[in-house]
Amino acid sequence: MLINVTKSKTRGTVRIPGSKSHTIRALFIASLADGRSHISHPLLSKDAFSAVEACKAFGAHIENAGESFVIDGFGGMPTVPENVVDVGNSGTTLRFAMMTAGLAEGWTVFTGDSQIRRRPLGPLIEAMNQLGGNVFSTRGNNMAPVAVRGRLKGGSTELDAFTSQYLSSILINAPLLDNDTEVIVTRLNERPYVEMTMWWLDNQGIEYVNEDFKRIRIKGGQRYRAFSTGIPGDFSSATFFMVMAAVSGEEFVLKNLDMTDPQGDKMVLRYLEDMGAEISCREDGIVIKGKGLKGIEIDMNATPDALPAMAVAGCFAQGETRLVNVPQARVKETDRIHVMCTELAKMGADIEELPDGLVIRESRLKGCRVNGHGDHRVVMALTVAGLNAEGETCIETAEAVEVTFPEFPELIRQCGGDIRLVREERDCNGACD
Numbered sequence: 001m002l003i004n005v006t007k008s009k010t011r012g013t014v015r016i017p018g019s020k021s022h023t024i025r026a027l028f029i030a031s032l033a034d035g036r037s038h039i040s041h042p043l044l045s046k047d048a049f050s051a052v053e054a055c056k057a058f059g060a061h062i063e064n065a066g067e068s069f070v071i072d073g074f075g076g077m078p079t080v081p082e083n084v085v086d087v088g089n090s091g092t093t094l095r096f097a098m099m100t101a102g103l104a105e106g107w108t109v110f111t112g113d114s115q116i117r118r119r120p121l122g123p124l125i126e127a128m129n130q131l132g133g134n135v136f137s138t139r140g141n142n143m144a145p146v147a148v149r150g151r152l153k154g155g156s157t158e159l160d161a162f163t164s165q166y167l168s169s170i171l172i173n174a175p176l177l178d179n180d181t182e183v184i185v186t187r188l189n190e191r192p193y194v195e196m197t198m199w200w201l202d203n204q205g206i207e208y209v210n211e212d213f214k215r216i217r218i219k220g221g222q223r224y225r226a227f228s229t230g231i232p233g234d235f236s237s238a239t240f241f242m243v244m245a246a247v248s249g250e251e252f253v254l255k256n257l258d259m260t261d262p263q264g265d266k267m268v269l270r271y272l273e274d275m276g277a278e279i280s281c282r283e284d285g286i287v288i289k290g291k292g293l294k295g296i297e298i299d300m301n302a303t304p305d306a307l308p309a310m311a312v313a314g315c316f317a318q319g320e321t322r323l324v325n326v327p328q329a330r331v332k333e334t335d336r337i338h339v340m341c342t343e344l345a346k347m348g349a350d351i352e353e354l355p356d357g358l359v360i361r362e363s364r365l366k367g368c369r370v371n372g373h374g375d376h377r378v379v380m381a382l383t384v385a386g387l388n389a390e391g392e393t394c395i396e397t398a399e400a401v402e403v404t405f406p407e408f409p410e411l412i413r414q415c416g417g418d419i420r421l422v423r424e425e426r427d428c429n430g431a432c433d
Contacts, residue, residue, distance in 0.1 A: 002422040003379065003398040003409065005386040006367065011250035012415035013285065014241050016233035016257055018043040020404050021193060023231050024051045024092050025200050028100065028172055030071035031060035032078075035226030039069040042231045046403045050090035054097045057081035058104065076176040076223060080106035084145075087112040089333065089403050091119050094144060095165035098124060099173035101148035102133045109138075111145040115333045115374060121146055123160040124169060130157035131174075131181065154179030154220050163328055164190035167216075168197040175206050175222035183216045189328045192264025192302050199262045203227075233257045235265035236305045237405045240380045241415075242268055243309040245288040246277040247316040247388050252415070255285040264302045271298050271310060275317055293317035300326040300357065304336075307358070308381035311340040314360030315349050316388065324357040333375040333400075343370040343382055347389055367391035376403040383408075387417050394422070 023042040028051065030037035042048060044064075052062050052069070058078035063070045078100055087093040087110060094110055098121070101108035111117065122142035128135045132153030138145040154177040161167040167185065171194070174181040188194065191213060201208060204227075207219040233256035245252035259266060259281060269286070273279045274296055278289040295317040300307055307329045314321030329336040341353045346368050350361040367389045372379030374397045386393025398421060401408045412419045 001397075001399040003383055003395040004392065004420040004422050005383055005395070006392045006418045007390060008387050008416055008418045009250065010244055010248055010387060010412070010415045010417050011252060013253040013255065014411050014415065015255040016238045016241075017405065017407055018231035019234040019263060020045065020047055020236065021092070021196060021263065023048050024090070024096065025172070025197060026229065026231065027051045027055055027062070027069065027071065028096050029200055029204065029224055030227065031055035031058065031062070031073050032076055032100070032173070032176060033073040033224035033226050034075040035073060037071045037073065037226045038228040039071065040230045041067055042069055043234065043404065045406055046088055047090040047093065050088040051093045054085050054087055054093050057083075057085050058100055073224070073226065076103065078104045080104050081108055084109045084111055087116060089113050089115055091116060091333075092165055095121070095124060095169045096172060098135070098146065098148055099128065099169040102128055102131070102150040102152040103173060103176055104150045106149065108148045109145060110148070117144050119143060120162070120331055123162060124166040127157040127159045127166070127170065127183070128152065131155055152177055154181045156182040156184070158184045158186055160186050161188045161194075163331070164188065164193040167194050171197050171201060171208070171216070171218065174218040175201070175208070175220065176224075177220045179220045181218045181220065183218075185214055185216065188213050189301055190264070190304060192262060196262045232261045234404075235263040235268065239265055239268045239306050239309045240384050240408070242272055242288050243313045244384045244387065246272045246275070246290040246293060247313055247384070249290040249292070251287060251289040253285040253287050257286050259286070265306055267303050268306050268310070272313065275313065295319035295321035295360070295362070297322040297324060299324055304329045304332065305377060307336050308340050308377045309384065311344060311351070311358055311360055312381050312385045314358070315344060315351070315363045315365055315385065318362050321360045322357065323360070324354065327356040334373045334378060336375065336378060339373050339375065339378055340381065343378070344385065346370055347385060347393070365389035367393035369394045370396070372397040372400055374400050376400040376405065380405065380408055383412065383419070387412070387419070
């Protein structure tokens with residue numbers, strides 16, 4: 001499927017859907033808990049349903065009741081799945097579920113789509129083996145398919161948390177092991193996502209000691225309890241509308257966002273404000289208005305998911321924008337550093353790769369055919385670029401938005417964007433030639 005866009009004057013009010021990160025954490029903790037939990041206003045997307053199916057494979061009973069999930073948990077004792085667990089495109093689900101499989105007595109095998117089968121698992125595999133598991137990659141390359149045999153015992157392990165998902169996986173599941181667990185963290189990227197996980201643990205009364213994210217001790221023999229909660233809006237999804245407001249010079253009001261929430265991508269508001277956008281918080285939402293941007297240097301280690309959108313912002317900022325200290329962006333659904341450099345260059349961007357980021361200089365973008373590489377955040381970032389570029393832009397692999405933000409095209413349309421979903425090649429106009 002293709003997204004076809006032309007330069008548009010966009011503005012309006014957007015209700016941001018539920019957070020993917022919170023939704024998946026809520027699903028796993030509810031499944032690990034005793035009793036029935038209720039999750040209202042979750043993200044309803046392919047990644048969320050991948051997490052649902054993984055939790056069901058371990059014995060949770062989950063019903064999608066309109067705008068909510070009802071979960072009967074398995075009380076910390078997962079059953080061995082009857083079949084291979086396919087996590088689709090959800091890296092978070094794969095990493096979290098690997099440790100959940102370590103709570104079961106027997107073998108669990110995981111696979112996923114082609115992108116998942118290229119994403120690294122080595123540090124988590126090594127840590128789980130140090131904690132008493134038997135975990136290996138079936139191809140011997142530290143990527144899925146991966147086999148896990150529990151039950152893990154606990155103990156001490158070192159962990160290179162190149163992605164925060166490794167550490168979050170251990171934090172969520174280790175409280176249910178029989179023994180205490182100690183994690184010595186040799187590197188930590190994306191710290192806000194670990195803080196979000198700890199926020200969930202704190203709400204559950206889980207006992208752990210955090211020594212400045214260098215050494216974390218988790219008490220074993222604990223239990224999760226059933227809960228009822230609502231899922232806040234997703235700052236990662238909101239990023240695309242934040243950037244669209246900032247580069248277009250128009251005003252957007254974003255609803256369903258909580259500035260007290262631990263999501264790291266709320267920092268994008270500060271990035272854009274430092275670049276010159278006007279940001280204000282009102283009762284009816286967060287207001288973003290572009291006033292002309294200037295290039296700055298941004299340490300994006302905590303916010304790797306924002307790199308594609310911020311690369312687009314850099315194209316419209318005076319001077320030079322440097323997005324740095326985010327090497328883990330190369331091992332997401334795609335190598336987002338390389339992909340954004342390649343695709344924005346097709347549109348005329350003055351952009352270059354760094355080992356850990358991008359350098360972007362003010363550019364006059366022109367519409368053309370670009371490839372989203374099956375990466376939802378790349379597709380959405382290129383859509384924002386196309387809506388502010390001269391002429392027509394056609395983005396390939398548009399179906400990827402279903403992973404986290406199925407409503408994205410319709411919300412763009414409601415804000416005045418000239419956007420068309422194209423299912424057949426012959427329906428695409430000149431930009432696709």
